[in-house]
Amino acid sequence: MDRARVSLALRRALALRCPRCGSGRLFTGLVRMPARCPVCGLLLEREAGYFIGAIYINYGLTVGLALAGYFLLEAWLAPSPGWQVAIWGAFVVLFPLWSFRYSKALWLALDHLVDPTHAGGEPGSGGADGPP
Numbered sequence: 001m002d003r004a005r006v007s008l009a010l011r012r013a014l015a016l017r018c019p020r021c022g023s024g025r026l027f028t029g030l031v032r033m034p035a036r037c038p039v040c041g042l043l044l045e046r047e048a049g050y051f052i053g054a055i056y057i058n059y060g061l062t063v064g065l066a067l068a069g070y071f072l073l074e075a076w077l078a079p080s081p082g083w084q085v086a087i088w089g090a091f092v093v094l095f096p097l098w099s100f101r102y103s104k105a106l107w108l109a110l111d112h113l114v115d116p117t118h119a120g121g122e123p124g125s126g127g128a129d130g131p132p
């Protein structure tokens with residue numbers, strides 16, 4: 001896995017674009033994801049539970065940022081424990097809502113990096129991953 005491929009996958013994920021073609025939008029609404037990429041036909045909704053990995057990504061980002069933020073704020077301003085709880089309590093509730101779409105996009109990008117052959121079949125064909 002070379003750096004250029006990883007960089008491209010990350011850029012596409014952060015732009016909320018298809019990991020394979022980079023053109024198709026991953027979301028048609030605030031949280032609605034089409035079953036396939038509208039441009040290349042990559043299967044996005046693969047199976048029930050597929051996006052559990054996105055939940056782990058979202059959780060890891062939230063906890064990592066909250067812990068780093070807590071200790072940085074403690075070292076910098078040393079606010080009272082009540083303020084710390086208020087700030088980071090609000091953060092751990094609101095940040096995952098904001099990062100939900102990015103977590104799913106990062107999960108798709110990671111999956112595509114690990115297994116780019118999992119193409120999801122040709123557009124409109126039902127493909128290898130389509131219904132039997």
Ligand SMILES: [Zn+2]
Nearest residue numbers: 018021037040
């Ligand atoms: Zn695509």
